[in-house]
Amino acid sequence: xxxxxxxxxxxxxxxxxxxxxxxxxxxxxxxxxxxxxxxxxxxxxxxxxxxxxxxxxxxxxxxxxxxxxxxxxxxxxxxxxxxxxxxxxxxxxxxxxxxxxxxxxxxxxxxxxxxxxxxxxxxxxxxxxxxxxxxxxxxxxxxxx
Amino acid sequence: xxxxxxxxxxxxxxxxxxxxxxxxxxxxxxxxxxxxxxxxxxxxxxxxxxxxxxxxxxxxxxxxxxxxxxxxxxxxxxxxxxxxxxxxxxxxxxxxxxxxxxxxxxxxxxxxxxxxxxxxxxxxxxxxxxxxxxxxxxxxxxxxxxxxxxxxxxxxxxxxxxxxxxxx
Numbered sequence: 001x002x003x004x005x006x007x008x009x010x011x012x013x014x015x016x017x018x019x020x021x022x023x024x025x026x027x028x029x030x031x032x033x034x035x036x037x038x039x040x041x042x043x044x045x046x047x048x049x050x051x052x053x054x055x056x057x058x059x060x061x062x063x064x065x066x067x068x069x070x071x072x073x074x075x076x077x078x079x080x081x082x083x084x085x086x087x088x089x090x091x092x093x094x095x096x097x098x099x100x101x102x103x104x105x106x107x108x109x110x111x112x113x114x115x116x117x118x119x120x121x122x123x124x125x126x127x128x129x130x131x132x133x134x135x136x137x138x139x140x141x142x143x144x145x
Numbered sequence: 146x147x148x149x150x151x152x153x154x155x156x157x158x159x160x161x162x163x164x165x166x167x168x169x170x171x172x173x174x175x176x177x178x179x180x181x182x183x184x185x186x187x188x189x190x191x192x193x194x195x196x197x198x199x200x201x202x203x204x205x206x207x208x209x210x211x212x213x214x215x216x217x218x219x220x221x222x223x224x225x226x227x228x229x230x231x232x233x234x235x236x237x238x239x240x241x242x243x244x245x246x247x248x249x250x251x252x253x254x255x256x257x258x259x260x261x262x263x264x265x266x267x268x269x270x271x272x273x274x275x276x277x278x279x280x281x282x283x284x285x286x287x288x289x290x291x292x293x294x295x296x297x298x299x300x301x302x303x304x305x306x307x308x309x310x311x312x313x
Contacts (some may be wrong), residue, residue: 072284112279116293117282131290 004080007034009040009073013129015052015064016122022061045079068126074117083117085110150165153208159217159251161258164205165286171215172207190216195221204262208251219280220255225268231285231296235263235271240285256289274298 010032015023025043029036034095043062048053051066089095089103155311164172169192177183196205208217220240226233232273236260244253263271275282 089263115277115280115283119278119287121284121288124288127290128286 001077002081003034003038003040003046005077007032008046008076008080009038009125010034011039011043011046011062012051012064012066012071012076012122013125015062016066016068017126017129019064022055022059022063023062027061042080049079066122068123069121071122072118073125074114074122077117083114085114151182156216158210159209159249159254160209161206161254162201162209164192166192168207169229172219175216175219175241175243177242183284194215195223201244202266204254204259206258206262208255217246218251218255220252222259222263222271224263224268227270229296232270233246233268235260235266235268237271240282252285253289256285268296272296 011028014031016027025039026034029039043052043054045061049056049066051064051067051071052062054060054062074083085107087097095103169188172192173183173185174187178189186294194206195203204223205219205221207219209215210217220237222235222237222239224233224235225231237256240252240255242255258272271291273286273291275286277283
């Protein structure tokens, strides 16, 4: 997964988990240790999709305007990367059996990745984060006791 | 019957209980509407095996609501073990919710109830296998917290002519 896709996912998680807040690119950037300049570009793309909106001025920032249950990782990644599973063999009409066999393996892996990304929504990621926080809390309490 | 399924669960008027012979026509009807294929013999066999025998390890649950004619949904599974070294675990092989009754948490309630049954049967893991190209099932199980496990599904066509799909 490319950096822009990861930043977009982090930003959407952050904004969707704080629906009542305006959050600046700098604040998100600080939390995830990434450049707010790069993040601002990514947020612009997310804004074009109608998933975030920005409010200028004091107290301004970005807020989540999408449907967390509907936006999948695949939808997000597709904005920044080529997610096509179409044949990428150079001149397929001349490809050898060996090239086709290796292509089949790559295609299998790619299809698994894409179907996994398609099945995970922002809402599912938020639930996963909550579950992890509960698990971590339990471990910390166990260690303390 | 275990206490969980026998006592049912009240959530927004939804009651989860074990399938009985009275539910069978509704199960067949629901599945036919969802899959567009009527399979009465299959469901009769599933009912015979999963609702009447070894019911401490086999669970066939339905969701119903007062005033609703039929069932809202179903889930079926069993305790499976020792397949290629797998420790016994809960295995879900069917889940379905009436298309007109979705987005109300019925699937999640059914999933939660069968997980409780598996836990009461001593299991600590639940598994399933779904079609990769079925976003409905993939998204559902993901949203319930399921992730890829240590096993992977493999298959091959027994007709040799079908073994080179990329070139066809």
